[in-house]
Amino acid sequence: MLIHELSIKTGLSPHTIRFYEKSGLVKGKRDITVKSNNYFHYDEETVEKLEFINDAKSVGFTISEIGQIIDAWYNNKYSKKEKLHILDEKLVALETKLKEIKEMKKLISQFKQDVISGQCPY
Template identity: 50%
Template structure:
């Protein structure tokens, strides 16, 4: 069990962001019932896994709403193997589409750059 500062240090995620994820329902911690003198919240290894999943998912373009949907189903064992693969395949298609769009924008920028480099000075 880890305190939020330890969780932050281990994952590299700022404490404020971890608290935001908790308020958003992406993760949760627990207090120790036997300790009544403080309001410390403790996090388990599953929380570390979820935070790493959130980081990875954000890096490839998942929204927090999409991440919450997957985390809720994944960790509550509500998604079948096929459903998990379907979610990931859908995201892979979205990423591929985004890459096509970015390649088209890159091509247009290269054309503009070429035109500027080769235009005649007045």
């Protein structure tokens, strides 16, 4: 599929997809049999990757971290050992975030109690 279809499938603008492509997260292929243009073609794997990128972004991973994960997942840039190391690193980071968020929930719940119990009467 071309970028327009990919854009519709993923909800990301062609601009943003090209930005991710330039950042090395996804990669279209050129059809060498077609000589009149040099359009990029994308496969279903790219759709998956872009969906993953969206999810990974919202948990706070940066583009370069997402790049690492994608490389550890789809590519052969890293050895098996390196891949596991990268993925473990990300799991630890997520575990830390999880704890921080739970702490923050407690804290804000406490603020709420303070407001309710009328420590200040507004």
